[in-house]
Amino acid sequence: MAVTLRDVAQKAGVSVRTVSNVVNGFQHIAPATRARVQAALEELDYRPNLVARSLRQGRTGIIMLVLPEINVSYFGELAHEVVDYATSAGITVQIDESGGDPEREKQLITSLAQASWVDGVLFSSLGLRGVDLAGLSGTRPLVLLGERTARTTLDHVGIDNVEAARQAVAHLIERGRTRIAALGGSGGARDATSRYRLKGFQKAMQAAGLDPAGLYLRTPDYRRTSAAAAVRELLQWPERPDALFCFSDELAAGALRELHDQGVRVPRDMAVVGFDDIEASRFSVPALTSVRPDKAGIAKAAVDALLNRLDDPQGKPREIDVPFELVVRESSG
């Protein structure tokens, strides 16, 4: 059986109160007492029971990070930053995956709301509307990561997707490309990411006097395979595009591979720009131009926002914009 405060107290000939004080480093303890307690503590190899402590204090120091899939590089890198920063703040991170499936997301929210030890939740949703998420907010602080999926009463941390996409496309235009295709996601209401990026794309096209509507290829997800398939289709078009704006780096990677297979040279025949700036993109052939969100900044802002909300559950929702940057590499010529 585990050693408890009582055991230590008994051994040291003091009360549990005193032991607790020593364990928690309180002031005002007689040096002699402290020494005696310390000795007992070590001799018995006491380890505090965190569950009991949390029950008492009503806080666990655990936050939950919900994201589509941890094996997708962007989310892996984001999770890394979150774990990193949270750890430095004395918080541990639990991870759950939604698979990007709206049903599963709702279910997760329900179970999180119903029963959980987590102090708060960071939710990186793909398909869910803010309204769906609001169900959780009554129970536990929740911070939304990524796209703002709707006018909502929740805290939200992310980059300005429309502007980022606009800059990426403006860059292609600057490089002399005119037949630019956007690639990725559904562009529909359920997929805020693609909606915003598409909007930025259109904005840039319009600003340059190009046709904003024409060239958009949907994909069922943001993975390499999907992009490869889409590119195969795109290359059948009567007028071939001269540039590709992919809504994720993984899509871009799939596109690069397929373009290579089809003998289309990048960037000469086709410029390619990605989004997320995952580690692998720096090393692809050709190296990928991409929008780099400040992932560490997102993580820090999100964890901080959550911590703030723990102290002030009633404060009004904050909208936090994190910087991004377009990293130009070989693929955009």
Added chain:
Amino acid sequence: MAVTLRDVAQKAGVSVRTVSNVVNGFQHIAPATRARVQAALEELDYRPNLVARSLRQGRTGIIMLVLPEINVSYFGELAHEVVDYATSAGITVQIDESGGDPEREKQLITSLAQASWVDGVLFSSLGLRGVDLAGLSGTRPLVLLGERTARTTLDHVGIDNVEAARQAVAHLIERGRTRIAALGGSGGARDATSRYRLKGFQKAMQAAGLDPAGLYLRTPDYRRTSAAAAVRELLQWPERPDALFCFSDELAAGALRELHDQGVRVPRDMAVVGFDDIEASRFSVPALTSVRPDKAGIAKAAVDALLNRLDDPQGKPREIDVPFELVVRESSG
């Protein structure tokens, strides 16, 4: 304030015991009572307090997954499988990163041993010896993932690294390569991964009557950048190798990129084989030949082993070998 069992009991005019029974789906409850309790439950929107429940039961249903870095694709993919399988078993996963730093690993073990919620720990260590880890095993079940770092009393799940490496190199030899270089890690005692893979490399070389000792390039870690630097050096050698066996796919990716920059054609001038078979490797140019460990198999075996150990803390340590497979693609010609 949160709704407790007492509140519900009072409302329904029964005892907390009865409410608890209803909540936990026990048998032998008068239908009328059950209905009344159900109504109260819903009306008050009761949510069980998991912390209290855990305190009482002595189990949290949380396991901790410790790995070097979640943003490294292999670990991201492994974590994905772990989260996936654990979730299906009703377990939540906490993630902590060691950064591959032995000091940090020890510190993590200490803090895990000292105070923690987790029922058990899955530890994917790079640099730690089994002995270091044993400190935890007294407190909480621990399963080692990846390399068996030492003769140890702990459960261990992984693939046969020596044999996997041997097969990878044998494949290169079969393809007619003779000057094969191994690349990655330190090969030293603190890095079991590279030690085993190096051993497999040497075994294959020896079996083919080739010089097993000559060609080994150390790297400080398993990342792309390090491989690029190593390859730059390797290309200076008087007799250039005709094949590269990289101890991770990320290393291989860095190598591919550098070889491309230096005008070395893969696989014609240099064949490349990786290890881990991360998603990106299927799409690189050229597509990478790699050793694919059964990640889902590892995850399942590891979680199961942990769960078993919870029930039977005294059972003797199990050594679980998970299958792997060499996936041949373009890079090995």
Added chain:
DNA sequence: CTGTTAGCGCTTTCAT
């Protein structure tokens, strides 16, 4: 400065 004690919310033994 330190001892006593009342819970945190839940499960579960012991009654009935």
Added chain:
DNA sequence: ATGAAAGCGCTAACAG
């Protein structure tokens, strides 16, 4: 079939 009550191990309010 259900109630009463004893804790799980800890912190903190209340004494002294």
